[in-house]
Amino acid sequence: DSGVTQTPKHLITATGQRVTLRCSPRSGDLSVYWYQQSLDQGLQFLIQYYNGEERAKGNILERFSAQQFPDLHSELNLSSLELGDSALYFCASSVVPHGTGAGGYTFGSGTRLTVV
Amino acid sequence: DAKTTQPPSMDCAEGRAANLPCNHSTISGNEYVYWYRQIHSQGPQYIIHGLKNNETNEMASLIITEDRKSSTLILPHATLRDTAVYYCIEGSKSTFGDGTTLTVKP
Numbered sequence: 001d002s003g004v005t006q007t008p009k010h011l012i013t014a015t016g017q018r019v020t021l022r023c024s025p026r027s028g029d030l031s032v033y034w035y036q037q038s039l040d041q042g043l044q045f046l047i048q049y050y051n052g053e054e055r056a057k058g059n060i061l062e063r064f065s066a067q068q069f070p071d072l073h074s075e076l077n078l079s080s081l082e083l084g085d086s087a088l089y090f091c092a093s094s095v096v097p098h099g100t101g102a103g104g105y106t107f108g109s110g111t112r113l114t115v116v
Numbered sequence: 117d118a119k120t121t122q123p124p125s126m127d128c129a130e131g132r133a134a135n136l137p138c139n140h141s142t143i144s145g146n147e148y149v150y151w152y153r154q155i156h157s158q159g160p161q162y163i164i165h166g167l168k169n170n171e172t173n174e175m176a177s178l179i180i181t182e183d184r185k186s187s188t189l190i191l192p193h194a195t196l197r198d199t200a201v202y203y204c205i206e207g208s209k210s211t212f213g214d215g216t217t218l219t220v221k222p
Contacts, residue, residue: 002159033210043160043203043212056210090159104150107159 003027004108006091012114018079021111023091025072031055031094032074033105034066038087049074081115088112120204122216128198130222134191138204141185147207149180151189153200154215160203163189194220 003026013019025032034046045058049068060066063081068074078085089112092105121139128134140149150165164171164178166187171178177190191198203215 002161004159035212042214043154045210045212048210058210088157092160104152104162104165105160106162109159110157 002106002108004029004091004093004106006089006108006111008111009109010112010114012116013081015081015083015115017081017115018077019081019113021076021078021089021091021113023074023076023093023108025074025091025093026106029093029095029106030072031096032068032072033092033094034060034074034076035090035092036087037090037110038084041087043090046076078113083115086113086115119211119213120206122202122204122213124214125217125219127219127221128191128194130196130220131193134194134198134218134220136189136191136202136204136216136218137186138189139186140204140206143184143206145184149178149184149187150205150207151176151178152203152205152212153198154203155197155200160212163202191218194218196220196222 005024007022031050033048035043046060048056066076088110090110092107148165151163152160154160166178180187201215
């Protein structure tokens, strides 16, 4: 158990639908990151939050949005789902924004989204 | 985000050392180099990070060149369970490249 909790572990939904993925960061971590990994593809950075504020944006589609709440958990909302959105979605957390030498990301075990 | 450069794949015999190279020629002077690995479909796992000096922990060793433009991750005695995709990333970057798929063979 890495300390980063992602729910649900698996999600099957139909095209056009909307889903919400949830992430609870490791205790004490203020920064949350979301990644998408399609089948046999690399990790695509989507978005980062730090202490409730958006910190950085990657290749996140307009149909996707995220937020980080006062208790530091984060939610990733995916709407108007398409078949191509089927992927593993990972959340990671860190104590401070990544790269400061304080240690790396801690990843959750991911949510596997299947759009049918 | 500038990307690091890693060979797409490497093989290693079980029990031998695995040396995984990474070029990070655009790294800034105060940025750390981080290494992670991802075992099939699991969440990536932090391995080690360093700035200038070589580093060692219970998982691996990290050798960073003096000019800091490249580094090598060393798994001293690779096991079958070390088969994974290994990523190196520059400190403040959130972007992972394609990594190196290490296959440890019996």
